[in-house]
Amino acid sequence: MTDSAAATPTEERWKKPLLIAAAVVVAVVALVLVSRILASAVAGDQALNVESGIAVSVEIKAGSSAREIATAMEQAGVVRASELRAVVE
Numbered sequence: 001m002t003d004s005a006a007a008t009p010t011e012e013r014w015k016k017p018l019l020i021a022a023a024v025v026v027a028v029v030a031l032v033l034v035s036r037i038l039a040s041a042v043a044g045d046q047a048l049n050v051e052s053g054i055a056v057s058v059e060i061k062a063g064s065s066a067r068e069i070a071t072a073m074e075q076a077g078v079v080r081a082s083e084l085r086a087v088v089e
Contacts, residue, residue: 058076060069073079 056076056078058069058072058078060072064072070079
């Protein structure tokens with residue numbers, strides 16, 4: 001009789017790819033978590049500090065660039081800079 005504790009070649013063949021697949025899944029999950037943590041650290045709190053519907057006035061001088069307008073809007077609490085980066089740049 002054979003020893004049941006010894007691994008057969010067939011068992012060894014599927015264990016290695018299974019371990020590799022598990023390692024890839026763990027790596028992807030870790031990458032997603034780290035990227036979300038870094039994104040929240042860079043972007044800061046996602047909530048604006050103003051109530052919706054409150055009137056806000058922003059003075060925009062003639063000849064202002066899109067970046068200057070975006071900065072003025074961010075300082076007034078209208079938008080977050082992260083929302084405008086793709087539009088301005």
